[in-house]
Amino acid sequence: MVLQILFLIIAAAAIALFSLNVRKIIRNINLGRPLDRSDRPSERLAIMLKVAFGQSKMAKRPVAFVLHLFVYIGFVIINLEVLEIIIDGLFGTHRIFAEPLGGLYNVLIASFEVLATLVLIGVIVFFARRNIVHIKRFSGTEMGTWPRSDANIILIVEVLLMSAFLTMNAADYKLQQLGTLHYISAGSFPVSSFLVPLLPDSETALIAIERSCWWFHIIGIFAFLNYLPYSKHFHIILAFPNTYFSNLKPKGEFTNMASVSNEVKAMLDPTYTPEPVPEGGRFGAKDIGDLSWKNLMDAYTCTECGRCTSVCPANITGKLLSPRKIMMDTRDRMEEMGKNIDKHGKDHQDGKFLLDSYISREEIWACTTCNACTDACPVNIDPLSIIVELRRFAVMEESQAPASINAMFGNVENNGAPWKYAAVDRLNWVEND
Amino acid sequence: MDKLTVPTMAELAAKGESPEILFWVGCAGSFDERAQKITRDICKILQHVGIKFAVLGTEESCTGDPAKRAGNEFLFQMQAMSNIQVLDGYNIKKIVTGCPHCFNTLRNEYPGLGGNYEVIHHSQLIQQLIDESKLKAEGGESFKGKKITFHDPCYLGRANNVYEAPRKALEILDADLVEMKRCKSNGLCCGAGGAQMFKEPEKGKKDINIERIDEALALNPNIVASSCPFCMTMLSDGVKNYNKEQEVKVLDIAEITARANGL
Numbered sequence: 083m084v085l086q087i088l089f090l091i092i093a094a095a096a097i098a099l100f101s102l103n104v105r106k107i108i109r110n111i112n113l114g115r116p117l118d119r120s121d122r123p124s125e126r127l128a129i130m131l132k133v134a135f136g137q138s139k140m141a142k143r144p145v146a147f148v149l150h151l152f153v154y155i156g157f158v159i160i161n162l163e164v165l166e167i168i169i170d171g172l173f174g175t176h177r178i179f180a181e182p183l184g185g186l187y188n189v190l191i192a193s194f195e196v197l198a199t200l201v202l203i204g205v206i207v208f209f210a211r212r213n214i215v216h217i218k219r220f221s222g223t224e225m226g227t228w229p230r231s232d233a234n235i236i237l238i239v240e241v242l243l244m245s246a247f248l249t250m251n252a253a254d255y256k257l258q259q260l261g262t263l264h265y266i267s268a269g270s271f272p273v274s275s276f277l278v279p280l281l282p283d284s285e286t287a288l289i290a291i292e293r294s295c296w297w298f299h300i301i302g303i304f305a306f307l308n309y310l311p312y313s314k315h316f317h318i319i320l321a322f323p324n325t326y327f328s329n330l331k332p333k334g335e336f337t338n339m340a341s342v343s344n345e346v347k348a349m350l351d352p353t354y355t356p357e358p359v360p361e362g363g364r365f366g367a368k369d370i371g372d373l374s375w376k377n378l379m380d381a382y383t384c385t386e387c388g389r390c391t392s393v394c395p396a397n398i399t400g401k402l403l404s405p406r407k408i409m410m411d412t413r414d415r416m417e418e419m420g421k422n423i424d425k426h427g428k429d430h431q432d433g434k435f436l437l438d439s440y441i442s443r444e445e446i447w448a449c450t451t452c453n454a455c456t457d458a459c460p461v462n463i464d465p466l467s468i469i470v471e472l473r474r475f476a477v478m479e480e481s482q483a484p485a486s487i488n489a490m491f492g493n494v495e496n497n498g499a500p501w502k503y504a505a506v507d508r509l510n511w512v513e514n515d
Numbered sequence: 516m517d518k519l520t521v522p523t524m525a526e527l528a529a530k531g532e533s534p535e536i537l538f539w540v541g542c543a544g545s546f547d548e549r550a551q552k553i554t555r556d557i558c559k560i561l562q563h564v565g566i567k568f569a570v571l572g573t574e575e576s577c578t579g580d581p582a583k584r585a586g587n588e589f590l591f592q593m594q595a596m597s598n599i600q601v602l603d604g605y606n607i608k609k610i611v612t613g614c615p616h617c618f619n620t621l622r623n624e625y626p627g628l629g630g631n632y633e634v635i636h637h638s639q640l641i642q643q644l645i646d647e648s649k650l651k652a653e654g655g656e657s658f659k660g661k662k663i664t665f666h667d668p669c670y671l672g673r674a675n676n677v678y679e680a681p682r683k684a685l686e687i688l689d690a691d692l693v694e695m696k697r698c699k700s701n702g703l704c705c706g707a708g709g710a711q712m713f714k715e716p717e718k719g720k721k722d723i724n725i726e727r728i729d730e731a732l733a734l735n736p737n738i739v740a741s742s743c744p745f746c747m748t749m750l751s752d753g754v755k756n757y758n759k760e761q762e763v764k765v766l767d768i769a770e771i772t773a774r775a776n777g778l
Binding site: 142331332333334335336338339342343345346347349350365366393395396398399400401402403444447448449450451452453454456457470472473474475476477478483484486487489490491494495498499500501503505506507508509510511512 | 519521523540542544545546551554555570572573575576577579581582583584585586587588589590592593594596597619622623624627628669670673674675676700701702703704706707708709710711712713714715716717718719720721722723725726727
C-alpha cells in the first residue's frame with residue numbers, strides 16, 4: 083500500500099511538472115505573430131502521417147533511417163508496456179495484462195524484448211557515430227557543450243531504460259521458473275532468457291533485482307518525460323503538430339506582406355483607403371515576437387540533426403551560416419525571453435535581440451534562399467523564413483543591407499533592372515544577333 | 516530559319532491582335548550578353564513551332580524577385596503592382612519566362628497581389644512541344660554520344676518541383692545523360708540565388724559555384740546544361756576558373772534545343 087501511494091505521488095508529480103513545462107512552451111510559442119495554418123486539414127493530416135508518423139523524409143539517409151526506425155518503433159510500442167507498469171504500480175498488481183490477453187501477452191512481451199534490443203543497438207550505434215566516428219553533421223560552431231551533452235544524455239538514458247527493462251524481465255522469468263509467489267508464469271522472453279544465467283539464484287536477491295529494475299525503469303521514464311521540455315528530444319512530441327502545420331505552398335513562394343501592400347497601394351493610387359491590417363509592429367523580425375508562432379514551433383521541434391546544415395551551400399563552402407544554428411538560436415532566445423517573463427513580467431526588456439545578440443548579419447546575408455535546408459528537414463522545419471524575416475527587418479526598418487544590395491535596389495527602382503542598364507535598351511537583344 | 520521577328524505587345528495591340536503567349540524575357544535575358552543569346556533561342560523555338568508570341572519590350576520591368584529575396588518587400592510590391600497593371604492592361608493570360616526566378620515570382624507571388632496568369636518556364640514549354648510532337652531534335656547539330664549533365668536551378672526544382680521538364684529536352688538528343696550526385700531535390704545551388712548574384716559572397720573557404728562546377732567536372736561532361744541565366748553565369752565562371760571553356764560548354768536547354776533543330 084505504501085508503495086502504491088509512493089508510486090501515485092511520483093506519477094502525479096511527474097505529470098504535473100511536465101504539464102507545467104509544456105504550458106510554458108506553449109506560452110513561448112504564442113509569443114509569435116499569428117499565422118493561419120488551419121486550411122486544408124485532410125492534406126495536412128496526410129502530410130503528418132507520411133512525414134512524422136511514416137518517417138518518409140528520413141529515408142534519404144538509409145543508415146540513420148534504419149537505426150532511427152528501431153528507436154522510433156521501439157519507443158512507440160514499448161509505451162504499451164508502460165501502460166501496464168502504471169496500472170500495476172497504482173493497484174499493486176503484477177503483469178495485469180497477462181490474464182486477459184492470454185497468448186497475445188506472450189507475443190507482446192516477446193516483441194517488446196526484440197524491440198528493446200533493436201533500440202539498444204540503434205542507440206549504441208548512434209552514440210558511436212557521435213562520439214567515436216565523429217560524423218561531420220554532428221559538429222559545427224553551434225554544437226557546443228550543451229547540445230553535445232544533451233544528445234549523449236538522451237542516448238545514455240535510453241540504454242539504461244532498455245537495460246533495466248531487459249534485466250527486470252530476466253529476473254521475473256527466473257522467479258517464474260522458481261515458482262515464487264506473485265510471479266505468475268506470463269510472458270515470453272526471447273532476449274532476457276539469455277541474461278538469466280548471469281543472475282543470482284537467491285529468491286530474495288532476484289526479487290530485489292526485479293523490483294529495483296521495475297522502479298528504475300518507471301522512474302526513469304517519468305524523469306525522461308520531464309527532461310524532454312529542456313531537450314532537443316522534445317521533437318518526439320512536436321514532430322507531429324509541426325508537420326501538420328507545414329507550409330503547403332510551393333517552397334519558392336515567399337509571403338506577401340499585407341502591411342506593405344497597403345502602403346504600396348496607397349502610393350500607386352492616392353484615392354486608395356488602406357484596409358486595417360492586424361499584424362502591426364515592425365516590418366520583418368528583430369526578435370522572437372516578430373516571428374510567426376510556426377517559426378517558434380519549428381525551433382522547439384528541431385532535434386539538431388544537422389541535415390539542413392549539411393546540405394546548405396553557404397555552410398558547405400565555409401560560410402558562417404548554418405540553418406541549424408538559426409533554429410537553435412531562435413529556441414535559445416525564446417527560452418531566454420520565457421525566463422524573463424517568469425522573473426520580471428511580460429514587458430521586460432533585456433537589451434538583447436535575436437538579430438545581432440544571437441544571429442549575425444553575416445549569417446543572414448550568406449543565404450542563397452535555395453531551400454535545400456527546408457527540403458532536407460525530416461520534420462518540415464523552415465529556417466529560410468526566419469532568415470528572410472531578419473533580412474526584411476534589416477532592409478525595411480534599418481536600411482542596413484550590404485552596399486551592393488542597396489545598389490541593386492537603386493537599379494531596380496530607377497531602371498527596372500537589378501543592373502545599371504537603361505530601360506529603353508531593354509529590347510536591344512533582338513538586334514544583337 | 517526565317518529572320519527572327521519579335522513583336523512587342525504594343526505593336527500587336529495597335530493592330531488589334533493578341534498573342535497566344537507572352538514571353539517574359541527577364542532582366543538577365545534582356546541585358547546580359549550571354550543570356551541574350553538564350554533569349555533569342557527561345558524566340559527562335561517559338562517562331563519555329565509557329566506559336567504567336569510577343570514580348571513587352573521596354574514596358575517590361577524587373578519582377579521584383581531580387582528585391583524580395585533580399586528583404587525589400589516595398590520595392591518588390593511596387594514592381595509587382597506596376598507590372599500587374601501593364602500585364603492586365605494587355606489582358607495577358609499566359610506567360611512563358613526565360614528565367615526560373617521570374618517564373619517563380621510571377622507564378623507564385625503575383626496572384627496574391629491580384630496578378631493571375633498561367634505561367635510556365637521555357638523548359639516546360641519545350642517539354643510540352645516535345646510531348647505534342649511539335650518539336651523534335653532534327654535538322655541540326657547532333658548531340659549523339661555527348662556527355663551532358665543537368666544542373667537543377669533551385670527556383671525551378673525545389674522551389675516549384677519542376678525536375679523532369681528540362682530533362683525531357685535532353686532525353687530526345689540521344690546523348691549520354693549523366694546525373695551529378697546532388698541532383699533534383701538534392702541539387703546544390705549555383706550560389707546566385709537569394710540576391711547573391713548582386714553581391715560578393717561572405718568569407719568562406721570556397722565559392723559556391725566552384726563547389727558546384729567541381730562536382731559537374733568530375734563527371735567529365737562535354738556539356739553542363741541548365742535553364743537559368745544566373746546559373747549560367749555562375750557555372751560559366753566556374754568552368755573559366757579551370758580554363759576549361761574549350762572542352763566543357765555550359766548551355767541552356769533552349770540553346771541545346773535550338774541547335775538540335777538547326778534554328
